[in-house]
Amino acid sequence: MEPRVVGAPVRRKEVQGKLTGTAQYVADLVMPGMLHGATIRSTQPRARIRNITYQPGVPWDEFVVVTSADIPGTNRVAAIMDDQPSLADDHVNHLHEPILLIAHENQDLVRKARTLITIEYEPMTPVFDVDASLSAETLIWGSDNVFKRYLMNKGDVDNVWEKAAFIVDGEYSTGAQEQLYIEPNGMIAVANPSEGVTVWGSLQCPYYVHRALMHLFALPADKVRVVQQETGGAFGGKEEFPSVIAGHAALLAWKAGKPVKLIYDREEDMAATTKRHPSRTRHRTAIDADGKLLGMDIEFTIDGGAYATLSGVVLPRGTIHAPGPYLCENIRVRSIAVATNSPPHGAFRGFGAPQSIFALERHMNKVARAAGLTPEEFRRRNFLRTGDATATGQVITQPLDMAGLLERALREADYYAKIEQFRKSNATSVLRKGIGFSTFFHGAGFTGSGERYLQSVLELETTADGGVCILSSMTEMGQGTNTVLTQVAAETLGIPCDQVHILRPDTAKVPNSGPTVASRTSMIVGKLVERACIELRDRLITAGHLRTPYTPEEFATAVRLCGAFRSRVRYQEPPGIHWNDETYQGEAYGAYSWAAYVAEVTVDTLTGETQVDDFLALQEVGRVLNPVLAAGQIEGGVVQGLGFALLENVEWRDGAMANSQLTNYIIPTTMDVPPIRVLFEEVPYEHGALGAKGIGELPMDGPAPAILNAIENATGISFHHVPLTPEDILRGLEQNTKTLEILEEEMVR
């Protein structure tokens, strides 16, 4: 047998093409006779479309123009609720909503033509604010402007307030955040009635796009093909949105009878595509005299924008994560996703959890203060332990030691010494230093019954060179799918990684292994790889081609003797998983990853600027399959979290992003990033691939509250929202005295 490959820093499988610039992203593709497409969008947030005129200045007869009347199937972007039109017909519900598509072989003419289309509107009253929307004075969606409500209940929270030693209220909010993959969205389509529709593009979920195209064109499954090109980052931003752009490219190609390339420029991508849902969380928390949680009453509200997209599934993840890794017998979370006339918000790494965890981890510090405890001591008294039940009644069966995890993180960060040191140094400096932390969990895989409904399939086939090839719809978008799934196969079969191939997702060739989302690739689909490998190996042994132990060469010989063979496995729910969609009780996730993050900051009290000086990220994520890739996921997530906390501010105008440029929407650069120390504890999870749990989203959850807790430690000011800009901090410093008074009043005895 070869040396073990799991747990080793195996090189990224597709790295060579990325380093040399030969990797083929969609913008790099050229097809003969190809036209360039563009999307004509609404300039009104809510209006009836009155008239469309094409001004002279370009040869309009050479253009392909597509309206909703050209759609062969259903004018909907097939998702969960199917409420979003592919192209608006008689009215628009948000700024930048697609109305028309145009294409021409000359890209300069396309640019000019975009400016020569005049659309007349009859404006209607828009709603941009969630409270105004909830009042339902102006109906903009359904009968009540609500996409989804959830009620998650454990015990009886209404009965705890009388018994409480302290009751602490708080309200917290988070802003929208742009995914800002460096490669903008793009698709190329070939489409005609005889061959059907094929698209090549930048995307996360080939079968989401496949389904959307079937509905849009009223075509059977075998007439639609979706091929993923190399994808230059996604982070959720290419989860559901590619269904829109694939549909548009294909509609143009269908009408033109020629290939059509539709690539967004950065400004269009930022203004018109999905972002992280803005949120508001209200907490009312009861604790006893010993600082133990008695009751948590939580309201969680997210702004979904004009159409439902994935709001109905972002909301439950935010809901379930809202009470965090703490034991409390009485928990109620009421959550709601509300319509506004903004471009729809959608998937972004963490999927609702970073929002509700930000609120909770700021609030836990406030509750600790009310109880007269340090933030760490308050948490120690309340952490979930093995055998305890979460808010959904899920009993933690895995070994869990959150207090130990926190203690190690604080020790590694030299927390206690720094608290002392900063208290002294801050007294005499305009540069105030602070240290803070957050403790949190993140569930991996689809929420509740999701994985059971998905029924993911994966195939493994033998190859002529004596190796195997993995066939799955899991996409590589930088996070390491190709490498990690290869490692799982190589380890399971006892062969080197270069004897394992992996096919680029193409719906004509790979089965539906579900979407590449929800931190599910390693844990859930990796497990399918492991099972498919075992099935193949057992078949080779049963057929007499292979005897254990074997060398990679003997395996290759056995594969050649066996000839072409394909093993196919389907998701099997681990035992003990039960979920009730009605009561919101049961095993919400197969497994949780657990973490304690510590941030150290310097706040300049003259400029309001915050520099994050040091960051420590300690997590328990099951078995680490590839330490370099795993650390890369954590570091990247922490930096996105830093941007979410301090830099990434969406300015709104008429319900849409006004600062839709990299010049004025600021993401972290090398100069904004602290040294990040990444530490793992490994508790293997028996139902994940070779012991792995989810990892991709976890690091997005913890940085924002850890950083704001550190800012509170530095300044003595409790801030309640992100992004927290220098202007906010200066205002806070000015109102410092007043803020402290309000804090005192809020702590109702």
Place this chain on the structure above:
Amino acid sequence: MKRLLDVLREDLHLTGTKEGCGEGECGACSVLVNGELVNSCLIPVAQVAGAEILSIEGVTGNGAANRVQQAFAECGGAQCGICTPGMVMASVYLLSRIEHPSREQIREGLAGNLCRCTGYQKIVDAVFSAA
């Protein structure tokens, strides 16, 4: 008028130089013009008549670029890969100016190149180990 980026990508089919923003902020289109690091999305092609242009295709496998590329592979400096050619160009430029840069000098040298995947740490590690 065409931008240098368009001439490279569309006329010469050298698609290793990427367009991330078209406004000179992200650095994905970084190339060397007469040895100077520039964003090729901001250069009208007429401005570079007679100049020597080096793109990722031109540096791959040579000296410093080879060391940088190997170090990126080793250290995990490339994830989605869209910023990577630009990062390699900026690193090659940095190493042409400072043979053994400190981590702080590397951070400053790469401050014009955005990466959304890595958090930069492994990129800085890679350039440090390549120097």
